[in-house]
Amino acid sequence: MAKGGNILPVVTVVAAILVIWCLAVIPMNAHLTADQAQRDGMTITPESAADRQDYLGLTLALKNPAIIPLTFVHNRPRLPSPHQVADEMFRTVFGENITSRRSLIYHGWVTLSATLLGFVIGTTLGILLAIGIVHNRTMDKSVMPWAIVSQTIPILALAPMIIVILGSIGIQGLLPKSVISAYLSFFPVVVGMVKGLRSPGAMQLDLLRTYHASDPQGLWKLRLPASIPYLFASLKIGISAALVGAIVGELPTGAKAGFGARMLVGDQYGQPLVTWAALFAAAITAAGLLAILSLLERRTLRHMGMVAS
Amino acid sequence: MTTEAVISARNLDLTFETNDGPVHALKDVNLEIKKGEFVSFIGPSGCGKTTFLRCIAGLETPTAGEISVNGMTPDEARRARAYGYVFQAAGLYPWRTIGGNIRLPLEIMGYTKKQQAERVARVLELVELEGFEQKFPWQLSGGMQQRASIARALAFDADVLLMDEPFGALDEIVRDHLNEQLLQLWARTEKTIAFVTHSIPEAVYLSTKIVVMSPRPGRISDVIESPLPKDRPLDIRDSAQFIELAHRVREGLRAGHADG
Known part of the structure; x- marks a missing residue:
């Protein structure tokens, strides 16, 4: 998504994050590393692990450079260093x-x-x-409040219930997770599309009235293109929410595969690298999906003769 | 030119209910527009000229009185697609080309692809925009966009053209040019045109009949039949006849204000 001008x-920003990350690794891992070093025969001050608990990580590291x-x-590690995460991912x-x-x-595809x-x-x-809300007064009054309440x-409270209920009627695997994804991603689309479908001004609507255009014609020729x-904009929020939904759907039920399962496994078996690698892979996936949508947006709007924002 | 009335209003009254109480937009409006006439409505803002045009178009419903368009109620006339309406802003769809914008009413009204293509070519020629069919609106100047919107209103077979300050947002040089073009177009197509403006020279230059309106409540204060010949070069505006006519319109506007 970076254009020529904003690479620098x-x-x-990436460099700054990496520097902060590396600096944080030292105090975060100081106690674990000191224990390990001592077992390997290195002299550590103070000698007792219990005494070391009284020290801040930073102090301990400075005492034992x-x-x-x-x-x-x-x-x-408590906090893996960037190259460890990169190694694990690679x-x-x-x-x-x-x-x-x-x-x-494999997990990414799941x-x-x-x-x-x-x-x-x-x-x-x-x-x-959104189409219903814009065209039907009853839906306008009734659906929107529920859509807001749903969000x-x-x-995290809802996901296990959805998985268990769907599981009890024999639906397992992909679909329950997709339901959670859909639950999170429909909302920004409703909000954005209601605004988009209502974006044509009074003059545009009057023009269609002078043609005696039907509601479907107005929807098809004016409201949808205008939206x-x-x-x-909504799809970009929705796709990120959908990814979060799928991962959340994998977390509480002990799913065997997927980024969520990897994060859980890493956490439960004391393998932080696995968790971190899954975390970064999920972030990269989200960025990739957003990049694809941005590209599609620019192409579509250019094709429609509108300049992409 | 026949003398049958295309638009006729009798004792027309319209009151808007607003949060600040009722607004008397039109009061006791009586008017006949004959076939092939070019009628301008002029008056200060709030005099109801646009409201009256919208009543003709069936976009507003009068609270009292009668109005007919081609012998039908305005709503029937709207359903019969009896008129083309040109708004103050061109209002072209940015995602459609100029040709696509002119096709819009034709698509809605169910013309065949072949008819659409013929009509688009014909009206583009009428407004002198040949060669711009494939361009998008943002590639055209404001004046050209407004010409495209006139072409859009002419594309189907309505013999009445309702124009609501179509050149109000354009500079004077462009406006002069468009006025001249509009007169030629009117002569060629023999449409009946109702034209809202707040420019005295524009009203006098274009019209066969000038309707002077005054505000609060909106009403007709004078109807002036223009003695100017149908063939009007731009420099007719320097003639004594023109200046005298403009003077009478100005007096009418002033009188409307004095007793308003």
């Missing part, structure tokens, strides 16, 4: 067969497929609801 600022480089390579993305359970690509299906369901539902319920820029 982007690189600067020798452990500072070791904080970056601890194999079960290994699990390129080093494994993509059908293997150890492959991040999450991505649920995300995309949920996104399609949510977007379709959102557009249909105030914490998805396209709004739709893309």
Whole structure:
């Protein structure tokens, strides 16, 4: 998404984040590293692990400068260093067969497929609801409050219920996760599309009245084309929400595959690198999906003769 | 030119209910517009000239009185697509080309692709926009956009053209040019035109009949039949006859204000 002019600022921000991250690794991992170093025969002050608990990580590291480089390579760190995460990702993305359970690509596809299906369901539902809301006064009064209420319920509370209820009627796997994705992604589409479908001004609507155009003609020829820029803004929010939904759907039920499952496994088995790698893979997936939507937006709006924002 | 009335209003009254109480927009308006006439409505803002035009178009419903368009009620006339309406802003769809914008009413009214293409070509020629069919609105100047919107109103077979300050937002040089073009177009198409403006020279230059209106409540204060010949070069505006006519319109506007 970076255009020629803003590569430098982007690189600067990324570099700043990496520096802060690296600096944080030292105090975060100081105690773990000190314990490990001591077991390996290094002299650490203070000698007792219990006494060390009274020290801040930073103080401990400064008292034992020798452990500072070791904080970056601890194999079960509290905070992994950037290169450890990169290593883990590289290994699990390129080093494994993509059908293997150890492959991040495999897990990524499990999450991505649920995300995309949920996104399609949510977007379709959102557009249909918005059309109903704009054309029907009863729906305008009744649907919107419920749509808003639906988003105030914490998805973490709702997700296990959806999975369990759907599971009890025999629906498992992809669909329950997609339902959660759809649940999160329909809302921005409804809000954006209602605004978009209502964006034509009074004059535009009067013009159609002078042609004695029907409601479907008005929808098809004026309201829908006018709402396209709004739709893309909503889709970009919706796709990120759909990905979060799919991951949340994998978390509470002990799913065996997907980014959510990887995060949970890493957490439960004390393998922070696995969690972090899944976290970054999810972020990169979201960025990729957004980039595709942005490209599609620019293409579509240019094709429609409107300048992309 | 026949003498049958295309638009006729009798004792027309319209009151808007607003939050600040009722607004008397039109009071006791009586007017006949004959086929092929070019009628201008002139008056200060709030005199109801646009409201009256919208009543003719069936976009507003009068609270009392009668109005007929081609012998029908305005709503029937609207359903019969009896008129083309040109708004103050061109209001072209930015996602449609100029050709696509002119096709819009034709698509809605169910013309065939072949008829659409013929009509688009014909009206583009009428407003001198040949060669711009594939351009998008933002590629055209404001004056050209307004010409395209006139072409859009001419594309179907309405013999009445309602124009609501169509050149109000354009500069004077462009406006002069468009006025001249509009007269030629009117002569060629023999449409009946109702034209709202707040420019005295524009009203006098264009019209066969000038309706002077005054505000609060909106009403007709004078109807002036223009003695100017149908063929009007731009420099007719320097003639004594023209200046005298403009003077009478101005007096009418002033009188409307004095007793208003």
